[in-house]
Amino acid sequence: MQRGFIYSVVKDKCPRCNEGNLFVNKNWYTAKNIGVMPDNCPVCGQDFKIEDGFYLGATYVSYAITVALLVPLLAISYFLFNLDFMWLLPILVVLLTLLMPPILRVSRSIWINFFVHYNPEWKKIDEEYLLKH
Numbered sequence: 001m002q003r004g005f006i007y008s009v010v011k012d013k014c015p016r017c018n019e020g021n022l023f024v025n026k027n028w029y030t031a032k033n034i035g036v037m038p039d040n041c042p043v044c045g046q047d048f049k050i051e052d053g054f055y056l057g058a059t060y061v062s063y064a065i066t067v068a069l070l071v072p073l074l075a076i077s078y079f080l081f082n083l084d085f086m087w088l089l090p091i092l093v094v095l096l097t098l099l100m101p102p103i104l105r106v107s108r109s110i111w112i113n114f115f116v117h118y119n120p121e122w123k124k125i126d127e128e129y130l131l132k133h
Contacts, residue, residue: 004118009109015116017044022109028101035104044122050115055108062107066096 001007003018014020020043025033037048070092077083119125 003120005113008113008118009106012105012109014041014044014046014048015109015113016046016119017041017122018118019043020046022048022112023105028105034101035108037108044126046116048112050112055111058104058107058111061110062103065103065107069099070096 001010005015007013008015008018008022011018012022012026014022020041022037023033024036024038028034039049040047073092073095074085074088077088078085
């Protein structure tokens with residue numbers, strides 16, 4: 001897979017170097033550390049805590065992902081299987097509860113990738129910066 005935006009989102013990698021892990025724990029379903037991120041990338045040093053409340057914007061991405069999943073499911077269930085909404089509601093609540101950790105991580109990953117872009121020459125840039133300062 002070619003490195004960049006999609007690679008970083010799918011693999012939960014640092015958007016700058018595509019090598020360091022974006023989250024502390026790789027398992028999406030651990031009860032502890034579901035959304036915990038290190039302060040900096042362990043490989044390139046990219047700051048993951050860009051500013052206070054930075055990941056609040058990821059809630060909009062999470063909302064869009066949830067709507068993109070639910071609308072087709074509701075339409076298919078209602079029109080193809082003729083299921084009543086009251087039967088569907090508990091199923092969707094359980095489904096969304098199970099999908100909460102992956103949606104949280106993917107939305108954070110997408111959000112940081114909007115602002116930090118992949119740079120294959122990050123090592124060279126860091127070395128030049130260190131030589132100047």
